[in-house]
Amino acid sequence: MSCIEARSISKSYDGILAVDSIDLSVPTGKIFGFLGPNGAGKTTTIKLLTTLVPPTGGTIRILGMDAISNPLEVRKRIGVVLQQPSYEPTLSVEKSIEKYAMMWNVDKKLQKDRMEDLLLAFDLQDIRKKKNDDLSIGHRRRVQVAREFVHDMDLLFLDEPTVGLDPSARRSLLDYIKKRVREGLTIFFTTHILEEAEYLCDEIAIINKGKIIAVDTPAELKNKFGREKTIKIHIDTIRKDLSVLLQGIRDYQIDYNSGTTITIQSHSSENILLKILKILTVNKIPIEDLSVVPTSLEEIFLTMVKNSNVSSD
Ligand SMILES: Nc1ncnc2c1ncn2[C@@H]1O[C@H](COP(=O)(O)OP(=O)(O)O)[C@@H](O)[C@H]1O
Ligand SMILES: [Mg+2]
Structure with missing residues (x-):
């Protein structure tokens, strides 16, 4: 089954096409990489697929639901980490994750277990009591990504999640993503770094100036063009x-x-x-x-x- 099915979706801002009639088909249980240079339309596409902005045209089905007529139903079953930093300055790392768990109504016992798992996976144990305000940009980004994993979801959108992370944190995040996908999650992941897409993704779409210029497995892309x-x-x-x-x-x-x-x-x-x-x-x-x-x-x-x-x- 397809997790994401989008047909001819477009988005124009003041007459400029940020996303220009693209089709996307993302199978369940896979990591789909959306790769393109800055300004290509990656973030706009994520905002369209996650119902944060309405498309100028086209149809979007997420987890079998029409995303344009059922945005709230869709949002209940997806997670999204946007490119923009988002944090509450006065909350500690722990409290930031806890707040997310509460927002999503995660059972108390489950929440405790997941907290420890996430602090471990994102290497945040030593700074669990620190306030976001006192963290480095890389640590804040880790908290922002980690907290999203505290709730249940079928599909997760990550918009350039590794920006600002050092190489070892980057690798741990990619490996954590792989693990979650083995456990059944589907991931839509954007990056402008090709090695990341190659390391992580089952399938890659390359976008430039709002248009998709290629979709294939990393191996096939190499085979066809390499x-x-x-x-x-x-x-x-x-x-x-x-x-x-x-x-x-x-x-x-x-x-x-x-x-x-x-x-x-x-x-x-x-x-x-x-x-x-x-x-x-x-x-x-x-x-x-x-x-x-x-x-x-x-x-x-x-x-x-x-x-x-x-x-x-
Ligand atoms: N809210 C907005 N208002 C006007 N133009 C926008 C807005 N968001 C994005 N754009 C424009 O749309 C294009 C695609 O942007 P974006 O989706 O952020 O690309 P990417 O994430 O690949 O860097 C860019 O030219 C950008 O300037
Ligand atoms: Mg972007």
Whole structure:
């Protein structure tokens, strides 16, 4: 069953389309990553899906319910952590979580257990009595994310939850999310950091300028767009005559550093490699090192965003 089904949803602010007729289909029990640069429309999409702002057009079904006609029913069964910081300055970490549990009517015993679990999972035990006002930005963000997990829900929206966290807190959060999804939760997660999406998500949609430009599993995205390989040939000595020797060969670049590096970046890099190796052998130029690097998802992402900017300008 689909947890989120959105068809042609749009949102315009003063005539500008922040979200431009997008479709989304998120299966139950998965982590869906929504990836895009700043201003792409990620937060607006989350606000539409969580019934916080009404769409300009389109239909939205959340957990089988029509979100536009039943916003209150939808809100009872979802959680959302927005990008904006939200905290009560005078409340301690514990009290912040407790207040959320009370708002959501969580049973007292359950609340106690969950409190300890969350303090542990988010590494907040040592600062449990500290007031939000006295916390670092990273700690406040951890509290903001942790408290959302205190209530029961079927679907959770997280808008760039790792911003402001140090690498180890970031990793713990991602691993905690994975654990909760194994236990049955569905997560819609936005980020502008590709490695996060790749580490966490079953499926990724890439959004740019309000439009979805690709939806796939991380592996398929790599497969479809990542055929291009980067090959580096390192030669011990600096050969200034190399470009003359390699005349007629395309898609390579020469750098002179400690020696000479030839970088080949092409869909047919193996072919080009063979030609270059032949020329090096004929000219008795010894190769110090040779490496093949599959183009990373990061590069694919940047290329896709760049291409979609060019085609829309
Ligand atoms: N309340 C608003 N009023 C006017 N414009 C807005 C509002 N919220 C977002 N926008 C605009 O919509 C676009 C998408 O913003 P947003 O959804 O916040 O992107 P992201 O979360 O991907 O950074 C941006 O151009 C932004 O300036
Ligand atoms: Mg945003």
